[in-house]
Amino acid sequence: MTIDHKRLLAEIEEEVRRKRESGDLPPHLERELDIVFARYAPVRALDGDFDQVLTRAEQATFIDVLAPTASSRPVIPHVKRVLRKSVVWIFRYVAQQASGFNEAIARAVRLLGTRVDALEEATGTRSIAPLVAGDGTATMPDAEHWLPVLVDALRDVQGRVLHVECGSGELVRALVNKGVDAYGVHAEGAPADAELDIRIDGVMEHLGKVPAGALAGIVLSGCVDRFPKAALLRLADQAVARLAPGGVLAVVGTDPVAWERDRSPVEVDLGAGRPLHAATWAHLLVERGLHAPAVHDGPRRRPADVPDGLGEWGARIDTLLFPPASFGVVASRPR
Template identity: 45%
Template sequence: MSAEPLEQPGPEIDLDRVRAEIDQEVRRKRASGELPADLERELDLVFARFAPVDAVLGDFDSVMARVDELTQIDLVAPLDTTNPAVAFVKRAIRKTIRWYLRWVASQVSGLGHALGKAVRLLADRVGALEQAVPPPGGTVAREARLAGGEPDLSEWESLLVALLNDAPGRVVHAEAGHGTLVARLLARGVDAYGVEPVEALAQRADEEGIEVRLDPVAAHLRALTDGVLGGLVLSGCVDRLPPGSLVELAELAAAKLARGGRLVVIGTNPSVWGRERDPIGADLAGGRPIHAQTWRHLLEARGFSDLKVAEAQASEVRLSPVPGSDAGANVINANLERLNELLFPPRAFAVTGVR
């Protein structure tokens, strides 16, 4: 008797890619007018009416409004029967115990209102804290992201290609902007895609046919399976995030990169932050760049090896040496060179490592 052939498992579904394709289709239908805004609002209202609270993906006020609605307990239970005798019994029971249910419901509703008020007071305090210390994904962070424009990463292209060409999996660039670096990596044979938290930039990449997924960087990395990435390039966000978020990125990179995966952190030299970069973006950023040595420390503590630091070219604006070869001129020129190192250091660096 011959054994039946085992059914081969189907290909693994890339849920991130499915979500990206759905988002792309929604944006296309919005732009073409096939999906009117009033229809979207109507669907949202219907969903919010029948969905549980944890499924309502609205803002805080809409969620709290839903909570207020649910604290009003309806004492008139439906009969839900076509049998007259059963309906009579249910109606009699409902009428008999209604006084008791009203007493319980009044206490539960009071508790719900008190908890809702406490949550609103807590939200006011959190809002005040967010104004003082803007969250990484808030409005201020978005303004800082857009103010700086698209950074020029072309000088790192050869280093990235040499490092990522044989990466053991897909490569992610975050933040990718409108996908310039992703397109260059793809053209050089690197299987890459981008992640960008600002919709306008991600949509521009989508219009140019570049795979850039609309997602906050840390949230996207958290959603990935551990050890699934072959390479990770971090830029932009590493200059603006607070220290706690930078440490989280280092931990996520260690978790999501496969064994032998490559990490590249392209950061701005802290001493030139706000001077050679856009001052608006520097002023509005919730954090500041950290030194290459700090990145090396964070990555080494999380198991990365073969850590190296490459520096960009120093600024062309430098103090000119004074003419002459006498002792006085040599002393002055030596001091000028020291001033050049302090005032005009390399504007950026790239820390590379292997998982």
């Protein structure tokens, strides 16, 4: 017995919409009851949802001048009603002005929101966002080759090691098996392994939650092939800042030539981001105060249908035609 929960929720939403349109639920009654609800759910509960916060602000512009008069004692409600009746005209006068001001502010913020939406559309920021967040698939090129290299580079660190965009956690598992205190983060949609500490989170979001100098090791992969240039520079800043003295930072990326070769022209031309060269990563890390990194070439990927056996010259031609498809850059922070 299963349920289409999304469909059920949509049906309820449609029912609510129909009720409002038909006048079955009078607006004044709904507003009065929604204010009762709002008293038990502070607006900060909606943080992160701009439209909902604004809707709540718009609802809150209404000031109810009729204070409740109920009381458990017999005479008090009557006294309260008399008092309310005698002063309500003053409150109404003040409330009208306050409500007018609040409405104007809420309207202005709504217009500002619309303009920000338009700006995001025009600059493409919104369409880039999902690419920056990660699509949950690309993790590490040539993983089989890099796993032992990374385990070797990180096995002796003292403290926690983070693998950014860890996929299903192969590197985290390999490190944990070697006694390293490793955990990983990955974008939404990654398979969760209950035995490992793997968080579903955005790269930048997660690094923002880690104190400066807290990590003994960081491995960056996946996102380094996909982020736009500005985001990659920020990623380098954030990662270096979170590294403890003596900590190790490793970047495993796709070589830009191989990256272009393996993609369609449309994707290459219109993609939001692209990988940097190994030398560029080395430059960025040294620029941010790390020791001169070791740069490792990944394996060469010679297509199976290219004939072999052309001797020394053939090997040289292979080197030119089929450069390593990935690289690893490993640097440490001075103690």
